[in-house]
Amino acid sequence: MLKSEQSYKEKHLKALLCSRRRCRQLQQRLSGKERRFQKHINHEITTYLVKKAATNKNSIAIEDLTNIRQRTNQQPRSKKERRLSNSWAFYQFRMFLAYKCVLHGVKLILVNRCIYKPYLPQMFAYSSDKR
Incomplete structure (x- = not known):
């Protein structure tokens, strides 16, 4: 009985080490998945925007996204919305675009948000005769 108990403990220890190793390998594989996904999406969006602006000979104007997390977190939002906006790489997007x-x-x-905020409705208002 003593021998079988020891062999059981050895098998259990070996299985435990293998499962720990598998868990570590899985963690290592998934560790940068969200970061890589964000980088890929930011790259695709900025490439599309710049190519479109270059072919039409236009400029690109974006809001200065500095301190955007502090501004948006003041409003009550759901947990999912907070997670989505707080985990996105705004600075990376701006650097890619630049x-x-x-x-x-x-x-x-x-564009500084504070300066143009009163003019936004007029900037994006279209009259019916222009359509």
Whole structure:
């Protein structure tokens, strides 16, 4: 009985080590998955925007996204919305956009939200005769 008990403990220890090893391998594989996904999406969006602006000879104007998390977290939102907005890489998006604009010769304009906030309804209002 003593021998079978010891062999059971050895098998259990070996299985435990194997499962720990599998868990570590899984953690290592999944560790940068969200970061890689965000980088890929930011790259695709900025490439599309810059190519479209370059072919139409337009400039790109974006809101200055500095401190966006502090501004948006003041409003009551659901847990899912907070997680989505707080985990996104806004600075990375801006840096991708900046270097691609330089490469393609497109002008990038950073708009301060506070200055243009009163004018936003007039900027995006279209009259029916222009449609």
